[in-house]
Amino acid sequence: MIRYHMINGELAPAAEASVHVTDLGLLRGYAIFDYLLTREGQPMFLDDYLSRLLRSAELLRLDLPFDRQELRRQVLQLVQANEMREGGIRFLVTGGPSPDGYTPAATPTVLILAHPMPRFDPQTYEQGTRLLLYEYRRDIPEVKTTNYIIGIYQLPRLQAAGASEVLYHDGRHIFETTRSNFFVVKKDGTIVTAEQGVLKGITRKNVLRLAQEEFPVELRPPAIDELHDAAEAFVTSTIKRVAPVVQVDDIVIGSGRPGPVAAHLREKLIAFEQQYIARAAPSS
Numbered sequence: 001m002i003r004y005h006m007i008n009g010e011l012a013p014a015a016e017a018s019v020h021v022t023d024l025g026l027l028r029g030y031a032i033f034d035y036l037l038t039r040e041g042q043p044m045f046l047d048d049y050l051s052r053l054l055r056s057a058e059l060l061r062l063d064l065p066f067d068r069q070e071l072r073r074q075v076l077q078l079v080q081a082n083e084m085r086e087g088g089i090r091f092l093v094t095g096g097p098s099p100d101g102y103t104p105a106a107t108p109t110v111l112i113l114a115h116p117m118p119r120f121d122p123q124t125y126e127q128g129t130r131l132l133l134y135e136y137r138r139d140i141p142e143v144k145t146t147n148y149i150i151g152i153y154q155l156p157r158l159q160a161a162g163a164s165e166v167l168y169h170d171g172r173h174i175f176e177t178t179r180s181n182f183f184v185v186k187k188d189g190t191i192v193t194a195e196q197g198v199l200k201g202i203t204r205k206n207v208l209r210l211a212q213e214e215f216p217v218e219l220r221p222p223a224i225d226e227l228h229d230a231a232e233a234f235v236t237s238t239i240k241r242v243a244p245v246v247q248v249d250d251i252v253i254g255s256g257r258p259g260p261v262a263a264h265l266r267e268k269l270i271a272f273e274q275q276y277i278a279r280a281a282p283s284s
């Protein structure tokens with residue numbers, strides 16, 4: 001049971017968390033967020049997520065009233081107050097209430113929300129997922145903004161096609177999906193993923209680090225044409241970890257079944273998480 005959220009640095013009953021109707025996040029879409037998981041009571045890779053949040057805020061000129069150390073302290077306090085072992089933590093930083101509905105407030109609104117553990121269907125790992133191509137590039141792609149208009153607006157089309165997400169491209173190259181980073185595994189075992197013009201996932205970072213121990217890696221956006229003779233494709237995100245992609249539009253990837261590289265990297269990631277938890281936990 002989630003009983004508390006953090007509102008502008010203060011622990012408060014969950015029902016009290018709200019934003020004002022003149023908040024620029026709501027009125028103008030001027031807001032950023034970040035999202036991490038707590039496992040076995042540990043906020044996983046918290047420093048990486050804090051770095052990304054601070055960077056998003058800086059790039060959007062949202063002048064955070066809290067530094068890294070204070071934000072870390074607030075997260076730990078929130079986890080403790082909710083007695084959270086497994087769950088999600090969402091940072092939400094908005095432009096704040098604006099008198100004229102346009103000019104940012106001096107101080108942004110900072111919410112840290114606690115959520116129950118999100119469900120991700122484990123069948124995806126056995127069956128793989130399908131993506132649909134969509135020509136689009138996110139605004140200021142390296143910032144984790146709250147704008148998911150395209151993904152949400154495409155939901156009926158995705159549902160009708162049995163697909164999970166749209167895959168953004170510029171007509172020739174693939175960048176990312178709505179909420180995940182995208183990777184291609186070539187027949188020679190090389191792993192390809194975009195480095196510029198995408199939101200750099202923390203899962204992407206961890207998976208790349210683990211992949212580089214065993215596979216050649218090319219940091220460039222894969223071409224749409226490369227999908228035809230790819231061995232595998234997969235997406236990464238905090239919630240999905242490493243999820244195999246078996247079809248993009250009508251293009252069947254590799255054998256049309258989840259491949260061994262994605263499964264192997266997912267196992268390596270889970271082991272890496274376990275090491276993180278063991279290191280973070282106070283020794284008894």
Ligand SMILES: *Cc1c(COP(=O)(O)O)cnc(C)c1O
Nearest residue numbers: 179180181199201202203237238
């Ligand atoms: C959050 C997000 C991701 C995944 O990042 P993780 O840190 O791995 O969860 C990828 N792309 C976009 C656009 C995102 O918003």
